[in-house]
Amino acid sequence: MMACLQRSAAAWVVAVALCGCARQNSDSELLAPSAKDFAAVSSVLERRCGGLDCHGSPARNLRIYGIYGLRLDGRDVTGGADTTDAEVTATYVSVLSVDPETLSRVTANQGAGEERWLVLSKGRNREAHVGGARLSVGTPGDDCLISWLAGKVDVSACADDTLSPVPREGEVW
Amino acid sequence: MNWLAWLSLSLAAFAGCSDPVHDQRVAALGPEVDGVVPGPLHRPGQPCGACHGDEGPADPIFSLSGTVYRASDGEQPLFGVTVRAIDSSGAQYATTTNCAGNFYVTPDQFTPSWPIWLKVEYGATSAEMRSVASREGSCAACHDGDPSPHSAGRVFLDTTEVPDRGGCE
Numbered sequence: 614m615m616a617c618l619q620r621s622a623a624a625w626v627v628a629v630a631l632c633g634c635a636r637q638n639s640d641s642e643l644l645a646p647s648a649k650d651f652a653a654v655s656s657v658l659e660r661r662c663g664g665l666d667c668h669g670s671p672a673r674n675l676r677i678y679g680i681y682g683l684r685l686d687g688r689d690v691t692g693g694a695d696t697t698d699a700e701v702t703a704t705y706v707s708v709l710s711v712d713p714e715t716l717s718r719v720t721a722n723q724g725a726g727e728e729r730w731l732v733l734s735k736g737r738n739r740e741a742h743v744g745g746a747r748l749s750v751g752t753p754g755d756d757c758l759i760s761w762l763a764g765k766v767d768v769s770a771c772a773d774d775t776l777s778p779v780p781r782e783g784e785v786w
Numbered sequence: 787m788n789w790l791a792w793l794s795l796s797l798a799a800f801a802g803c804s805d806p807v808h809d810q811r812v813a814a815l816g817p818e819v820d821g822v823v824p825g826p827l828h829r830p831g832q833p834c835g836a837c838h839g840d841e842g843p844a845d846p847i848f849s850l851s852g853t854v855y856r857a858s859d860g861e862q863p864l865f866g867v868t869v870r871a872i873d874s875s876g877a878q879y880a881t882t883t884n885c886a887g888n889f890y891v892t893p894d895q896f897t898p899s900w901p902i903w904l905k906v907e908y909g910a911t912s913a914e915m916r917s918v919a920s921r922e923g924s925c926a927a928c929h930d931g932d933p934s935p936h937s938a939g940r941v942f943l944d945t946t947e948v949p950d951r952g953g954c955e
Contacts (some may be wrong), residue, residue: 666922671936680791681917685937691928691938692916744920776918778903781876785901 643717645709647759648702653771654761655679655701657754658708660776661747662736665691675732676707680733707730716762733758808841818854827954831931831940834890834921835924849897851890852925854883854906855942856949858933863887864943865952868907873898885952887893898923911945 659679663669669682669691678685679696685703700776709716714732719727727733731740737755738746748755754774780786815832822828824844834851837844845870856862867883871891879896883889886935901918922928925941 660917664917665928665936667937682936687935689935690933691936693933694886708815747920776901778872778873779876780813780878784876784878786870786872786878 643713644720645713645716646720646764648705650766650768651705652698652701653766654757655696657757657771657774658704659696660774662744662756663704667744675711676704678703678707687719707734718761719765724759727759727762730762735762787882792925797807798859805841808836811836812843826884826888826890830886830888831860832856832925833924833926833930835922835927838890839923841903846892848890848903848923849895850879850881850923851888852885852929852941854889855887857944858939858942860931860942862949864908864945865954865955866908867943870905870907871896871902873900873902877897883912885954906941906943908943908945909947911943911947913943 614735621670632708645728658677659669659681661709662675663677663682665682667675667682668675669675670676671683674741674767676683680692680694682691684693685697689697694743715730716732719725719730728739733748733755734740735742735744736746736748737750746756746771754772756767757771757774760768760770815836816827818824818828830853832853834848838846838848838851840847843868850869852869854864854867854869856864863883863886865883865885865887865906867889868880869883869889870878870880871879876894879891879898881889881891881895901920903915903918905912905914919928928938929941930937931940
């Protein structure tokens with residue numbers, strides 16, 4: 614199962630990479646943001662979207678693999694070992710498969726019009742999303758994704774993204 | 787329109803109300819264990835919200851619920867564990883497990899703004915969930931049985947203190 618997934622992921626990445634070298638607007642060629650530094654982007658997606666009860670589930674069209682949710686290798690368990698490189702690649706492939714035509718246009722425009730891409734419009738809850746808003750404009754996590762779409766991952770923004778509880782004044786957690 | 791047509795339409799309308807996925811999820815939980823009546827002590831380790839959710843069939847509805855064990859094997863429930871939750875608005879709620887290790891929270895007690903963070907405490911021992919719960923109020927929906935590529939394993943607290951059985955035998 615895992616080997617099959619990895620082969621499929623590798624084939625997809627190669628196909629996307631080849632598409633990225635080609636001219637856009639052909640019927641079959643789409644552009645995609647680079648896989649370089651996607652690990653930093655993946656860490657944001659894993660934390661905010663990749664739990665077992667959301668996109669870290671095989672029931673979702675957008676699958677996010679990693680420590681907090683679905684594991685790619687049948688020997689890994691949720692909450693166990695850190696997210697692997699193969700899982701980052703599998704998440705990259707899954708993300709590219711969502712609304713690829715819009716993603717291609719955004720990529721061609723160096724990130725402009727990013728709000729139209731389904732992953733961001735749903736993540737920001739601008740479009741109906743069962744999980745509500747998981748990214749907000751101007752936050753490090755959102756900036757991280759935008760930078761990836763623009764062609765240069767802002768690794769520090771990705772690293773600055775945190776998700777932790779904020780107790781009310783006078784209370785502790 | 788004759789009475790037969792009305793009957794057919796009525797049956798079709800009722801049939802349309804059924805969600806086969808939900809029905810299958812409920813059916814997959816199986817029957818009650820002999821000697822345990824439906825109530826706060828029944829079905830430990832199962833996803834409570836499958837039945838105690840908006841789609842029923844059980845009452846009351848739970849906003850949060852689950853089972854805490856003494857160890858990862860799920861052999862022994864842990865009575866008296868404090869389960870704490872804090873939601874994205876900073877609102878907090880705490881409850882305690884019963885002698886089956888079960889806990890449940892109804893919407894009138896706490897309706898969280900998702901996502902939420904959770905921790906369990908027993909005496910001097912505590913553990914906090916490493917990730918958020920984004921929308922699922924039943925622990926066992928994600929903490930189902932042994933750890934696997936799609937389960938975080940049972941909720942347990944490895945305490946050296948001798949747990950009280952709380953009246954359950």
